[in-house]
Amino acid sequence: MTRSTVVMLALAAGMFAMAPFVIDAAPNEATMGLVYKIYFFHMPSAWMFLTAAVVAGVASFRLLFLKRPRAEHWVTAAAELAVLFGAFTLVTGPLWARKAWGVWWVWDARLTSSLMLFMIFVAYTLLKKYGGPGSDKLGAGLALFGMANVPFVYWSVNVWRTLHPKTSVIPSLEPGMRGPFWFCFLAFMLLFTLVLILRTDLEKRRSELDALYLAEEG
Amino acid sequence: MTAFFRIVWIVVKKDITVEVRSFELLSTTVFFAITVVLMFSFSLVVEGRPVQEVAPAILWIAIAFSGTLALGRTFERERQNDTLRALLLAPADRPAIYVGKLVGILLLLMLVEIVLVPLVGLFFNAPIFAEPVRLAITLAAGSLGFCAVGTLFAAMLVRARSRDVLLPIMLYPMTVPVMIAGVRGTAALLQPTPDLAIAQFWLGLLGAFDVVFVILALWTFDPVMTD
Numbered sequence: 001m002t003r004s005t006v007v008m009l010a011l012a013a014g015m016f017a018m019a020p021f022v023i024d025a026a027p028n029e030a031t032m033g034l035v036y037k038i039y040f041f042h043m044p045s046a047w048m049f050l051t052a053a054v055v056a057g058v059a060s061f062r063l064l065f066l067k068r069p070r071a072e073h074w075v076t077a078a079a080e081l082a083v084l085f086g087a088f089t090l091v092t093g094p095l096w097a098r099k100a101w102g103v104w105w106v107w108d109a110r111l112t113s114s115l116m117l118f119m120i121f122v123a124y125t126l127l128k129k130y131g132g133p134g135s136d137k138l139g140a141g142l143a144l145f146g147m148a149n150v151p152f153v154y155w156s157v158n159v160w161r162t163l164h165p166k167t168s169v170i171p172s173l174e175p176g177m178r179g180p181f182w183f184c185f186l187a188f189m190l191l192f193t194l195v196l197i198l199r200t201d202l203e204k205r206r207s208e209l210d211a212l213y214l215a216e217e218g
Numbered sequence: 219m220t221a222f223f224r225i226v227w228i229v230v231k232k233d234i235t236v237e238v239r240s241f242e243l244l245s246t247t248v249f250f251a252i253t254v255v256l257m258f259s260f261s262l263v264v265e266g267r268p269v270q271e272v273a274p275a276i277l278w279i280a281i282a283f284s285g286t287l288a289l290g291r292t293f294e295r296e297r298q299n300d301t302l303r304a305l306l307l308a309p310a311d312r313p314a315i316y317v318g319k320l321v322g323i324l325l326l327l328m329l330v331e332i333v334l335v336p337l338v339g340l341f342f343n344a345p346i347f348a349e350p351v352r353l354a355i356t357l358a359a360g361s362l363g364f365c366a367v368g369t370l371f372a373a374m375l376v377r378a379r380s381r382d383v384l385l386p387i388m389l390y391p392m393t394v395p396v397m398i399a400g401v402r403g404t405a406a407l408l409q410p411t412p413d414l415a416i417a418q419f420w421l422g423l424l425g426a427f428d429v430v431f432v433i434l435a436l437w438t439f440d441p442v443m444t445d
Contacts, residue, residue, distance in 0.1 A: 064441040112394070119391035126387060132379035141374055141442045145367070145392055148434055 001198070008194045015187035026180040035099040038092050040180055044188035045088035046114070051192065052082035053117060056124075057147020060140035072136045073207065075143050077199035079124045081192060082146075086118035120146040222317075225310045229318025230325075236295070243291050243326060251284040251334050259341045273344035274404035278360070278397055280334055285327050285364055286386050289372040292323055297376050312440040320369045320435075327361050349407045352417055356407065359424040360400035363431050364393050370435040374442050396431075399423045 001009075019040075029036040059074035093111065094104040105111065124139050124146070131138060237243055258276045262269045296302035305315055335357070339346035346353060371388050375381040403420030406413040 064438060067441075112398075116391045116394050120388075123384075123387045123391060127378070127384055130380045131375075131384060132377075134377055137442050138374045138378060141370070141438050142388055144438060145434060148430065 005194060005197060008190060012187060012190040012194055015183070015190065019184055019187055022180045022183050027174065027176040029177075035096065038096045040184040041188075042089060042092040042096060043181070044185045045085050045092060047185070048188050048192045049082060049085040049089050049114070049117075052078045052085055052196075053121070053143075053146055055196070056082060056121070056143040060143040060147070063140045064137065064144065070204065072140065073200045073203035074196075075136075075140050076128065076203045077196050079121050079128075079139070079143055079146075080199060081196055082121040083118070083125055084195075085188075085192070086114070086121060089114060090118060117146060222311055222314045225314035226318045226321060229305070229315055230321045233292075233319070233322035234325075237326070243288060243295075244329060246291070247284050247288045247326065247330050248333050250287055251280050251330050252337060254280040254283050255334065255337050255341065268342045271405065273338050273342040273408055274401045276342065277334060277338045277404060278401045280338070281327065281331060281357075281361065281400075282364065282390070282393070282397065284330050284334075285323075285361070285368060286389060288323060288326050288330070289365075289368045289389075290382060290385055292319070292326075293372045293376050302373070302376055306443055312443060313436045316369065316373070316436060316439040319373065320365055323369055324361060324365045327365060328358065331357055331361065344408045345410070346408070349412050349414075349417070352412075352414070352421075353404065353407050356400065356403045356417065356421055356424065359421060359428055360396055360403075363396035363424060363428045364389075366428065366431040366435050367392050370439055370442070373439070395427050396424065399427065 023037050023040050026037065026040070028034055056075050056078035059071040059078060062068045062071035063075060093114075097106070098104050120142065124142050127135050127139050127142060255276060258272075258279070259268065262272055262276070293302065296305070306312070308315075335346055335353070338344060368385075368389050371392075372381075372385055375385055375388075378384060399420045403417050403424065406417040406420065
């Protein structure tokens with residue numbers, strides 16, 4: 001770990017320790033009261049989920065079309081983060097939906113497409129783990145198709161009529177809610193960047209080690 | 219451009235010749251599709267009568283299942299004597315080889331659908347002849363979207379371990395939009411009074427997905443298949 005990652009780690013840890021107090025201090029929402037506050041974790045998770053998908057897609061593009069073999073480490077790291085933050089999103093979402101809509105899950109366009117995207121990245125990790133040699137390029141192809149799905153995820157709610165709050169909800173937040181929201185957003189962003197860097201570095205070392213083993217055997 | 223289509227035709231002709239000599243893929247896939255529909259009719263028949271409005275869903279699930287099987291078998295055949303490598307080594311455009319394989323699998327799946335559609339109509343009392351042309355176009359558009367992604371993934375997986383299970387794991391989440399649009403569009407056509415406007419909307423969506431998936435697959439086939 002470099003000095004900058006240690007600083008980021010300390011900062012992220014501090015922010016996540018503070019987050020419950022910041023969220024507690026935010027005003028309650030008029031109709032849903034306390035329940036809406038899961039939004040402060042749900043929304044940043046969802047954003048990091050999509051960011052991870054985009055990072056994986058861009059890195060795949062670099063690997064496949066610009067022939068940058070090191071981009072593969074970024075694909076692996078970002079795809080795993082997509083699974084992680086996707087899981088956060090898909091757990092916090094239904095918790096809120098149960099109280100707000102009365103059901104855990106609806107087959108609404110945005111929920112369905114988020115689940116699809118999550119499944120694609122789970123498929124990626126399975127492919128990496130059990131696909132055997134050569135699966136890095138296959139994975140990159142899959143991640144590229146996964147990124148092509150992101151716009152569908154993002155716009156689907158605006159195109160199809162659904163229950164899910166629209167993406168324009170952020171500007172309509174009350175001033176008292178906006179502060180905690182951006183605080184949590186920043187905390188998630190920091191965590192995401194930190195884990196992405198560390199995981200990419202780990203993947204790079206792993207592939208260097210593999211290359212050394214191969215050189216030793218050959 | 220003519221060279222491109224000549225290669226496509228050569229690849230398609232090769233696949234047809236191999237298939238005509240054995241009938242292995244067509245006979246097994248058609249029979250598998252029939253078995254899938256039968257399984258559904260046994261599990262969905264309540265009090266001696268089929269459940270209403272399940273016909274489009276069963277039709278598309280049967281297409282997806284038999285399509286996956288056909289994709290896996292087609293590329294298994296190419297793997298056995300490493301003929302896919304030979305195909306890729308040929309002095310031909312990679313995208314043309316991809317399109318050739320795609321057309322071959324699409325033809326196979328369409329033949330399966332010719333058996334499948336009347337069967338589903340028979341078992342589930344679906345009016346398949348109400349809008350035959352639109353139904354055929356919807357099926358073709360859906361199959362194209364499914365096979366475009368499927369051909370790419372199956373080709374990519376040829377050398378991978380656990381490819382049998384990895385193909386559906388990768389393919390199904392990616393083609394969910396095709397399934398939704400296909401089932402909704404078919405359902406609109408199989409209603410007692412067909413809703414042409416809705417069928418048209420879903421067909422348009424299928425067309426958009428087809429364009430995106432085919433272009434993306436053409437684009438990725440070459441770098442992904444390069445060693």
